[in-house]
Amino acid sequence: MIYLTRKCEFSASHYYHNPELTQEENHRVFGKCANLDGHGHNYTLEVTVKGNVDSTTGFVVDLKQLKDILNDEVVEAMDHRHLNKEVPEFAAQIPTTENLAIVIWDRLALKLQRAKLHRVRVYEMPDLFVDYYGEK
Amino acid sequence: MKAHLTRRYILAASHRLHSDQLSEAENRATYGKCNNPHGHGHNYAVEVTVSGHVSPNTGMVCNLADLDECFRREIMERFDHRNLNSLAEFSRLVPTTENFAAVIYDILKREFRAAHLEKIRIEETVNNSFEYCGEARLS
Numbered sequence: 001m002i003y004l005t006r007k008c009e010f011s012a013s014h015y016y017h018n019p020e021l022t023q024e025e026n027h028r029v030f031g032k033c034a035n036l037d038g039h040g041h042n043y044t045l046e047v048t049v050k051g052n053v054d055s056t057t058g059f060v061v062d063l064k065q066l067k068d069i070l071n072d073e074v075v076e077a078m079d080h081r082h083l084n085k086e087v088p089e090f091a092a093q094i095p096t097t098e099n100l101a102i103v104i105w106d107r108l109a110l111k112l113q114r115a116k117l118h119r120v121r122v123y124e125m126p127d128l129f130v131d132y133y134g135e136k
Numbered sequence: 137m138k139a140h141l142t143r144r145y146i147l148a149a150s151h152r153l154h155s156d157q158l159s160e161a162e163n164r165a166t167y168g169k170c171n172n173p174h175g176h177g178h179n180y181a182v183e184v185t186v187s188g189h190v191s192p193n194t195g196m197v198c199n200l201a202d203l204d205e206c207f208r209r210e211i212m213e214r215f216d217h218r219n220l221n222s223l224a225e226f227s228r229l230v231p232t233t234e235n236f237a238a239v240i241y242d243i244l245k246r247e248f249r250a251a252h253l254e255k256i257r258i259e260e261t262v263n264n265s266f267e268y269c270g271e272a273r274l275s
Contacts, residue, residue: 016194016195018193018194020193021193029194029199030194031201093192093195094194094195095195096190096194096195096196097141098137098139098141098190098195098196098197099190099195101139102137102139102190126144127143127144127145128141128142128143128144128200129141129142130139130140130141130142130197131139131140131141131142131185132137132139132140133138133140135137135138135139136137136138
């Protein structure tokens with residue numbers, strides 16, 4: 001089994017707000033992230049896929065294909081966008097880094113063919129990242 | 137849905153690697169420059185990985201502010217800008233980064249209950265890093 005990791009970056013804005021909580025409770029739970037005007041990050045995404053090396057191509061995955069999928073599902077959908085307002089999955093859930101990793105996993109898992117997803121790692125900041133391995 | 141969250145913190149400390157169970161010559165042979173009697177220091181980058189189910193209410197594994205506060209209180213207050221050899225935690229333990237990772241793991245395992253502690257990873261320099269996940273550690 002070989003693991004291959006591809007990295008990409010995107011910049012987006014978001015805020016944290018649970019409509020079932022009062023604004024005061026939202027501020028208590030989410031701190032500065034509850035500011036409804038939003039704020040932004042430069043996110044770094046690392047996608048790790050795994051598989052056996054194809055004897056004909058020597059590839060675990062066709063990198064061009066992986067790059068296109070990342071571009072369509074993540075960069076086009078999220079780069080320079082407002083996650084709460086422009087990414088449909090976040091109409092009903094809070095765009096924390098945890099949920100962002102899960103949403104990206106679900107989007108990529110639908111599109112990948114030969115290689116299997118192993119890990120989605122999303123850096124919100126250089127000192128904070130979330131790993132998701134597809135565990136329900 | 138279960139996710140892993142990692143937070144990175146920087147702390148500065150000094151240490152000297154020296155074992156009372158070895159002779160002076162053996163200490164020098166084992167630890168090299170790290171056995172310098174006056175000690176030396178590092179900027180340690182400590183990565184704390186916790187895991188848990190993502191709460192449907194908050195979208196979070198745990199509240200980062202709680203983790204930050206626990207790390208500040210339990211780890212920064214104890215170890216930042218200190219000489220590790222002078223501290224009770226290392227009175228009978230050589231302050232290698234292996235042992236430092238295990239000591240930090242034990243403290244956070246005891247003090248941080250809001251999520252499952254998976255791993256402590258410490259970069260002692262850009263070239264050396266150490267990970268401890270809670271397994272038995274004495275050979």
